[in-house]
Each structure stands twice: as C-alpha cells, then as structure tokens.
Amino acid sequence: MKRYFVAPGRINIIGEHTDYNEGFVMPAAIDKYVLLSIEKNGNGRIHLSSMGREPVSFEESVIEKTGDWSDYLKGIIWILKNKLDAKFGGMDIDIRSSLPEGAGLSSSAALEVALIVALNSVFDLKLSETQLYNYAQEAENDFVGVKCGIMDQFTAVMGRRNKAIFLDTLKMQYEYVPLELGNYTLLVFDSKVHHSLSRGAYNSRREEARKALEILGRSSYREVSMVDLFPNRGKMGDLYYRRALHVVSENMRVLESMKILSNSNFENLGRLLIQSHESLALDYEVTCEETDFIVDTLREMKGVSGARMIGAGFGGSVLALCEKTEEKKIVEVVKTRYKEKFAIDIDCYEVRPSDGAREVEASFPL
Numbered sequence: 001m002k003r004y005f006v007a008p009g010r011i012n013i014i015g016e017h018t019d020y021n022e023g024f025v026m027p028a029a030i031d032k033y034v035l036l037s038i039e040k041n042g043n044g045r046i047h048l049s050s051m052g053r054e055p056v057s058f059e060e061s062v063i064e065k066t067g068d069w070s071d072y073l074k075g076i077i078w079i080l081k082n083k084l085d086a087k088f089g090g091m092d093i094d095i096r097s098s099l100p101e102g103a104g105l106s107s108s109a110a111l112e113v114a115l116i117v118a119l120n121s122v123f124d125l126k127l128s129e130t131q132l133y134n135y136a137q138e139a140e141n142d143f144v145g146v147k148c149g150i151m152d153q154f155t156a157v158m159g160r161r162n163k164a165i166f167l168d169t170l171k172m173q174y175e176y177v178p179l180e181l182g183n184y185t186l187l188v189f190d191s192k193v194h195h196s197l198s199r200g201a202y203n204s205r206r207e208e209a210r211k212a213l214e215i216l217g218r219s220s221y222r223e224v225s226m227v228d229l230f231p232n233r234g235k236m237g238d239l240y241y242r243r244a245l246h247v248v249s250e251n252m253r254v255l256e257s258m259k260i261l262s263n264s265n266f267e268n269l270g271r272l273l274i275q276s277h278e279s280l281a282l283d284y285e286v287t288c289e290e291t292d293f294i295v296d297t298l299r300e301m302k303g304v305s306g307a308r309m310i311g312a313g314f315g316g317s318v319l320a321l322c323e324k325t326e327e328k329k330i331v332e333v334v335k336t337r338y339k340e341k342f343a344i345d346i347d348c349y350e351v352r353p354s355d356g357a358r359e360v361e362a363s364f365p366l
Contacts, residue, residue, distance in 0.1 A: 002039040003122060006364060007114035007357035008032065009105035010155040011188065011319055012310050013164050013179075013261075013269075014276050015254040017284055019149030021209050021221045021247045022170040024254035026261075027151055028179055029159020030351040032099045034110040035366055038118045041090040048073055050095035060088055065143060072108050075143030076115045079135050080125070088123060098366040100347065102194025104311020108144075109152035110357075112136040117157070117357040130172075132357075133157045147203050159356035166258050170222055177261045179353045184266045184305070185324045189334060190347040191290040193315030202312050205286060209247055212240035221247050246283035250276060270306025270321050274299065277308035286313030290342060294318040297337050301330055 008029035015025030041047070048056040048070050056070040063078045065071050073093065080086040093115070099107040116136050120127045127135070136153040140146050150169055158165060163176040209221075215236050218224055226248060233241045253272045260268045277295050281287040287295075291309045295318055298307040303326025310319045322330050331348045338346045 002037050002362070003118070004360050004362050004364060005036050005038070005114050005118040005121070005357065006033040006360050007036075007110040007112075007117065007156045008159055008354045009034075009099040009107060009110050010152060010159070011105065011186065011351060012151065013319075014257045014272060014308075015151075015250060016276060016280055016308075016310065017205060017209070017286065017312075018221075018247055018250050018254070019151035019167075019169045020147065020206055021149075021213075023221055023247060023251045025151045025167050025169060026164050026177065026254050026257055027155040027167070028164040028353040029155050029356055030105065031354040032105060032349065032351065033097070033354075033364075033366055034099060034107065034114045035096045035360070035364060036111075036114040036118055037094045037362070038115075038122055039092045040088070040122070041092050043090045045090050046077065046088070047092045048095070049093070050097075060090055065145075071144050072111045072140070073115050075139030076112055076119070076136065078143050079139040080116070080119060083135060084125060086119075086123065086125065088119070093118075096366060100190055100349075102315065103188070103190040103347075104309075104313075104316030105188065106152040106156070106311070108140065108146075109136065109148075109156050112139055113153055113156035113357045117359075121359060129157055147206055155356070157356050159354055161355050162353050164261065164353065166254070170220065175258075177258055178264070179261065180264065181266075181352075182264065183324055185322055185327055186351050187320045187322055187327065187331065188310070188349045188351055189294050189318045189320065190349070191288075191294060191315055191317060191338075192344050192346060193288055193290045201286075201314050205243070205284060208240065208243045212236060212244040215240055216244065221251065224248055226252075242283040242285075246279045249279055249283075266305050266321055270304070273306030273308040273319070273321060280309055280313065284313075288313070288315055290338075290344075291316065291318050293341060294334060294338065294346075297334055298330070301333060302326055303330060 133153040303323040305321040307320040
C-alpha cells in the first residue's frame with residue numbers, strides 16, 4: 001500500500017549562521033513542502049524517482065554516495081542501517097515538491113525529514129522527535145558531506161502553524177513564539193542565484209568561526225560578549241574579528257526579536273532584519289550582489305518593515321516583512337528592477353508558518 005508524507009521547508013526569521021555556533025535561532029516551518037510517497041516492493045532494491053530528474057535504483061545492501069540529488073535520501077537509509085541495523089526489504093519512493101531548490105528554504109532538510117518520518121511510520125521504528133531530527137542532520141553531515149547545523153532538520157520536524165520557534169542550539173531547549181502576522185505578510189524573493197553548499201564556502205565560514213573562537217581562548221560563543229571582542233581585535237585580525245562579531249551580535253538580535261514578537265511589534269522586528277543583513281554582508285560575507293540589491297530595493301519602499309538574506313547565503317533568497325496592503329506593489333517593483341539590473345525573472349512567494357512533517361492523504365495540495 002502506498003502511503004504519503006510531507007515535510008515543510010523553513011524560513012529563519014533571524015539567527016543566521018548561529019546554529020552551528022551553538023547560538024540562538026528563530027526559524028518557522030512554511031507552507032511549501034516536499035511530498036513523498038512510499039511503498040514496499042519486497043525485492044531488496046530501492047527505487048527513487050523525482051519529477052524532472054533521472055530515476056535512481058540501487059540494492060538496499062549497497063548504499064554509495066553519487067554526488068546527486070539521491071544522496072540526501074540515501075543518507076537517511078544509510079544512517080538508519082548504521083544506527084538501528086534497519087532492514088527495509090526494498091521500496092519505491094517518489095518525490096514531488098513545491099519547494100524551490102537552492103533558494104535558502106531548506107529543500108534538502110525537508111527531503112531528509114520526509115523520508116525519515118515515512119520510514120519511522122511505515123516500518124514502526126519508534127524513533128522520537130529528537131532522534132528524527134538528529135539522525136537527519138547526521139545523515140547530511142556524515143553521508144552528504146555538508147556540515148550543517150541542526151536548525152533545518154529540527155524545524156522540519158517541530159514546526160507549528162502560526163508559530164516561530166526560539167531554539168537554543170547549545171542546550172537544545174526551545175519555545176514556540178507567536179507569529180500571528182495580522183496586517184503583515186512574509187514574502188520570499190528567490191534571487192535565482194543558487195548555491196551548492198558542499199562546494200566549500202559554507203564549510204569555510206564554519207571553520208573561520210571556529211578559528212576565531214580558538215583565538216579568543218573560549219570553547220563556545222556563549223562565553224563571548226561584545227566586551228570580549230573589542231579588546232582582542234588586534235590579536236584576532238580583521239577577518240576572524242568580523243566572523244566572531246557577526247555570531248555574537250546575531251545572538252543578541254535573536255534574543256531581542258523574541259521579546260518583540262511576544263508583543264507583535266513588526267516594525268521593530270523589521271529593524272533587526274536589516275541589521276542582520278548588514279552583518280551577514282559586511283562581517284560574515286555570505287551575501288552576494290543580487291541579494292544585496294533586493295534588500296537595498298526593499299529598504300526604500302513604503303510598506304516594508306525590514307528584509308534580509310536567509311539561508312546559507314552565496315545566493316538564495318531574501319525574506320521581507322511587509323504590510324499586506326502594499327504587497328502587490330512591492331512585488332511588482334522588485335521584479336521590475338531586478339529584471340532591469342540582472343536580466344533575470346525573480347520569483348516571489350508568500351509564506352505562512354506551518355506544521356512540521358506528517359502523514360497526509362494522496363490528495364494533499366502542494
């Protein structure tokens with residue numbers, strides 16, 4: 001019998017490049033999904049198919065990395081075999097998605113989580129929510145080779161409708177924060193400049209942040225404040241100082257945003273989004289000309305509270321917090337100016353906070 005499961009993408013309201021630095025993040029699952037169908041076939045082979053891609057088929061007993069889209073799914077099967085000695089007996093798995101790839105909305109984590117939730121249910125593996133997101137992260141770290149933090153997989157499992165999640169990635173303690181937008185809307189502008197994280201830029205930033213911490217003589221950024229940074233600027237050198245400055249200041253912005261959201265003060269939240277983008281551009285250097293252009297365009301416009309790059313960077317998307325009454329005009333202006341500047345037709349999506357991964361009917365609307 002064929003069964004169906006979805007996992008959502010995510011936006012990160014604020015807290016970028018802080019998750020793997022044991023910091024604070026504030027993500028929300030969104031109503032853009034990976035939809036996965038799964039059916040046992042009993043022949044010992046696993047067949048993977050996805051619209052617009054070459055199908056992949058392999059023996060369940062031989063799981064090898066091939067450097068393509070299937071690695072995210074193979075990694076989940078590999079981790080469950082390693083952790084649980086799981087035996088599946090062969091499966092047919094088909095993927096559909098409304099999540100744009102490479103746009104910073106975490107399509108890879110949604111893919112991983114959709115499969116691990118499906119396998120957990122279909123084969124009664126009895127994995128806890130914590131195991132679901134931890135194993136999915138380990139699969140991406142150790143099989144795919146991207147040293148991502150926990151935020152994306154955590155959000156895909158734990159998302160809640162009309163909520164953001166304040167997550168302390170050091171203690172793995174979390175709290176749901178109201179995200180009742182009222183007269184505001186969240187827009188995602190996909191720059192169409194798509195990154196490949198495994199090519200090294202993301203891992204380089206991670207290593208630079210670790211090195212900055214080492215120079216400071218601390219074991220965690222949770223032990224570092226602004227007061228510690230300024231006197232050590234000479235010893236750290238400009239590059240490592242700026243990497244650390246972003247992490248420390250971004251953690252402060254997440255904490256402030258939590259207070260702001262509890263009062264639904266979206267104008268103040270927008271101010272922090274702008275500050276976050278400036279730090280990502282100047283201190284962490286993960287933006288690009290295209291995402292900077294989108295943010296600069298949005299900042300000039302009536303009805304925009306704030307905007308910033310989201311995701312790992314080097315392309316991807318911009319999140320904008322806007323007044324609903326101005327939404328149509330904002331989208332038209334950004335699309336027009338971007339086309340004039342880069343000769344690219346930009347995509348824009350309105351996103352809403354969504355529930356996490358779950359089983360659904362075959363008719364689930366993507």
